[in-house]
Amino acid sequence: MTARGQGRTAFAYLTPALLVLAGLLAYPIYQLVLISLYDYGQEQVSGGAPLTFLGLGNYQNLLGNQQFWTVLGQTVAFAAVCVVGTLLVGAFLAILATRVRTWVRMTLFLAALGAWSTPAVAGSTIWLFLFDANFGFVNEVLGIQGFSWTFDKWTAFGLVAAQVIWCSFPFVMVTLYAGIKAIPGEVLEAAALDGASAFRTAWSVTLPLLRPIILVVTIQSIIWDFKVFTQIYVMTNGGGIAGRNLVLNVYAYQQAFAASEYGLGAAIGVVMTVLLLVITLFYLRALRRSGEVL
Amino acid sequence: MKRRLTEGFVLIIAAVVAFPLFWMVLSAFKPEDEIISADPVPWTTRPTLDSFTRALTVANFGRYFLNSVIVALVVVVLSILISFLAATALTRFRFRSRTTLLIMLLVVQMVPVEALTVPLFFLMRSVGDSVPAFGLNHLGSLVLVHLAFSLPFAIWMLRGFVAAVPVELEEAATLDGASRFRFLWQVLFPLVAPGLVATSVLSFIHAWNDFLFAKTFIISAVENQTLPLALQVFVKPDQNDWGAIMAGSTLMTIPVLIFFMLVQRRLVSGLAGAVKG
Numbered sequence: 001m002t003a004r005g006q007g008r009t010a011f012a013y014l015t016p017a018l019l020v021l022a023g024l025l026a027y028p029i030y031q032l033v034l035i036s037l038y039d040y041g042q043e044q045v046s047g048g049a050p051l052t053f054l055g056l057g058n059y060q061n062l063l064g065n066q067q068f069w070t071v072l073g074q075t076v077a078f079a080a081v082c083v084v085g086t087l088l089v090g091a092f093l094a095i096l097a098t099r100v101r102t103w104v105r106m107t108l109f110l111a112a113l114g115a116w117s118t119p120a121v122a123g124s125t126i127w128l129f130l131f132d133a134n135f136g137f138v139n140e141v142l143g144i145q146g147f148s149w150t151f152d153k154w155t156a157f158g159l160v161a162a163q164v165i166w167c168s169f170p171f172v173m174v175t176l177y178a179g180i181k182a183i184p185g186e187v188l189e190a191a192a193l194d195g196a197s198a199f200r201t202a203w204s205v206t207l208p209l210l211r212p213i214i215l216v217v218t219i220q221s222i223i224w225d226f227k228v229f230t231q232i233y234v235m236t237n238g239g240g241i242a243g244r245n246l247v248l249n250v251y252a253y254q255q256a257f258a259a260s261e262y263g264l265g266a267a268i269g270v271v272m273t274v275l276l277l278v279i280t281l282f283y284l285r286a287l288r289r290s291g292e293v294l
Numbered sequence: 295m296k297r298r299l300t301e302g303f304v305l306i307i308a309a310v311v312a313f314p315l316f317w318m319v320l321s322a323f324k325p326e327d328e329i330i331s332a333d334p335v336p337w338t339t340r341p342t343l344d345s346f347t348r349a350l351t352v353a354n355f356g357r358y359f360l361n362s363v364i365v366a367l368v369v370v371v372l373s374i375l376i377s378f379l380a381a382t383a384l385t386r387f388r389f390r391s392r393t394t395l396l397i398m399l400l401v402v403q404m405v406p407v408e409a410l411t412v413p414l415f416f417l418m419r420s421v422g423d424s425v426p427a428f429g430l431n432h433l434g435s436l437v438l439v440h441l442a443f444s445l446p447f448a449i450w451m452l453r454g455f456v457a458a459v460p461v462e463l464e465e466a467a468t469l470d471g472a473s474r475f476r477f478l479w480q481v482l483f484p485l486v487a488p489g490l491v492a493t494s495v496l497s498f499i500h501a502w503n504d505f506l507f508a509k510t511f512i513i514s515a516v517e518n519q520t521l522p523l524a525l526q527v528f529v530k531p532d533q534n535d536w537g538a539i540m541a542g543s544t545l546m547t548i549p550v551l552i553f554f555m556l557v558q559r560r561l562v563s564g565l566a567g568a569v570k571g
Contacts, residue, residue: 006387009474013383014395016376017445024414024442025402031413096304104301111312117554118315119503121522122543125529126318129536137317137334145332166311227406230505234526249408256412257510269409280404 029273036270040263058267067243068251068268075226075247078157082225085165087218090172097177112170120167120230127163128235150236153244160235160245164228172217179213180206215286222279227272229253248272318547321540322346329537345537346545349528355542357517358524362546365433365520366501369440370494373448376441377493378483381452386464403446407439411510414439418511431515439507444497451496455489456482495553502550521546 036058043049062068093112097105118126131138133148150156183206191201229249236245239254246254248268256265316336321329323341328334349355384392415430418438422429428438459482467477483490505522512519525542528535 007389010383010387010389010392013379013387017380017449020376020438020442020445021402024417024438025405025410025446028410028413028417029405031417032410035412035416093304093307096300096307099297100301100304101297104304108304108308108311111308113554114315114551115311117499117550118547119499119522119550121503121505121525122318122546123314125525125539125543126314129321129534129540130314130317132534132536134332135330135334135536137336140334166314223404227408229408230503230522233505249406252409253411253506253510257415262412262416266412269406269412272406273409276404276406277401280401283404284400 032266032269032273035263036266038263040261040266042260045260045262054263058263059271061264062267062271071246071248071251074157074245075249078161078228078247079222079225081157081161082164082168082228083218083221085161086168086172086221086225087214089165090169090217091176091214093169094173094176094180097173098180109174112173115167116170118167121234123163123167124231124234127159127166131159151241153240156236156240156245160228160231163231163235164225168221168224172221175213175217176210179210183209212286212289215289216283219279219283219286223276223283226276226279315547318540318543321536322544324537326537329540345541348535349538349541349545353524353527353538353542355521355524355545358519358521359545361433361518362502362521363549365436365440366498368437369444369501370497372437372441373444373497374490374494377445377448377452378456378486378490380445380449381456381486382478382482384449385453385456399446399450403450407443408506411506414507415510430511431513431518433518433520435511436501436504436507436520439511440497440501440504444493444500448493448497451493452486452489455486459485491556495556498553499550502546 037053037055038044039052039054039057041049044051093108097108100108115123128150130136131149133139133146139145139147149159187205187209188201191205196204227249228247232239232245232247232250233253238258239246239250243251243254249272252265252268252272255261255268320336320338322345323343324338325340325342325344328338328340329345384396418428418430418435421435421438422432425434426432428434463481463485464477467481472481503522504520508520508523512523521542525539525546528539528542
């Protein structure tokens with residue numbers, strides 16, 4: 001087939017995908033930026049008031065708003081706790097999984113699979129019920145009936161973080177387990193023959209070999225935990241009392257669809273996208289280093 | 295001895311991890327007075343289907359279940375067809391903008407789709423003016439967004455499966471007189487089936503679990519809501535109907551569990567057998 005013929009066929013095969021992606025991803029991204037530059041409220045949507053171009057007005061408004069900085073700080077801290085927790089639990093269990101018999105490992109993996117596959121909404125409500133002030137099993141066991149986990153700002157964040165870790169550590173565990181298993185036995189034998197202790201082998205042989213995988217799961221977790229929406233929304237009933245459990249994603253949603261400040265909501269969306277794209281650049285570099293070919 | 299200890303510990307962890315799901319299923323079968331008891335116990339002596347009946351009749355859960363199934367299945371079928379063609383183009387053909395397209399695919403996967411709710415909301419609103427079935431308050435709008443969100447990853451993942459089919463096979467098929475169209479659908483398509491299963495499971499879960507877009511797009515048409523929103527119907531500020539919520543959660547989780555199990559099995563079977571057969 002000629003090169004031109006190849007190009008033409010390839011283009012024909014790609015057309016449906018390109019149409020969908022252009023219409024439903026590329027165009028909305030462009031629109032997101034555009035809307036964020038306007039004063040776009042309820043009157044403008046219904047056509048009752050003319051659109052006014054604000055330029056960077058929404059962004060100025062946002063950056064000058066104390067609540068935005070609080071929410072941003074909470075988002076970063078919340079994501080950090082979730083990422084660190086997910087990685088620690090996942091890595092710890094991946095190591096333990098290499099040291100037990102197959103049926104024990106399968107039991108653990110099966111339980112993890114269950115947690116992994118539970119829809120976020122269902123998982124959130126289950127956890128809410130388990131930690132319910134009056135009818136929850138946890139309070140019954142701890143003997144603190146009537147204690148509300150979702151009332152206090154920090155216990156509420158802690159509960160949501162625990163739920164997020166519960167449903168995201170399986171991915172880290174399974175990936176790291178596969179990575180550990182892929183290390184050739186000879187390498188570890190050679191280290192043992194050279195007189196390296198178990199700790200030394202783990203630190204100087206296994207860890208460096210796993211570094212690319214660890215990097216990938218870390219960044220993947222950062223991306224996921226940075227944009228948690230469902231758990232926060234369901235478990236703290238839309239961002240907590242007086243919005244004290246808000247994270248960026250929920251904040252944007254509330255500004256746009258509850259307060260009808262679509263321009264401001266879009267501006268928050270742009271800020272979030274830019275932050276995540278920066279993380280993505282690191283992700284791409286990590287992928288390239290770990291040997292993924294395009 | 296040391297291994298015994300480790301194994302005991304791992305089993306306890308497994309039990310803790312599985313406990314919320316156990317509690318969900320248990321509570322779904324508990325009679326109401328045991329659920330709203332001040333001393334909940336981890337067993338029941340009087341299992342009942344009351345909560346399921348209440349979920350399915352009072353809240354019309356069956357309807358929402360069907361809506362979720364329709365959205366997820368349509369997304370899966372469309373994304374299989376579209377991503378298969380695109381992945382074939384990107385692996386089997388050499389053309390100038392190929393690498394650029396691949397990098398764009400990767401970057402697009404990282405765009406937080408949640409940030410796009412505002413523009414997508416207005417897009418669906420204007421789509422609805424000309425084609426109501428794909429506008430706000432209709433299931434079509436959910437199909438469109440989930441299709442768009444699952445495509446980049448599906449294409450990315452299928453690429454590997456298409457590349458794994460040897461080029462010789464295509465040459466052999468051509469020598470045997472098979473047209474390009476026949477090769478594509480009768481040879482290549484069955485061979486990448488394991489990859490299609492994997493990607494479609496992910497697309498399914500994505501669409502099935504979605505809460506944000508269902509909440510944003512389906513505003514007034516209660517009959518077009520999907521499961522994640524229906525579950526919220528039971529959550530009332532004064533008194534939650536926990537039994538029905540847990541029954542609903544169970545109904546919502548089971549399909550995903552089944553699909554997860556499926557992908558485990560199919561992925562292992564791999565390509566070697568398929569090529570031989």
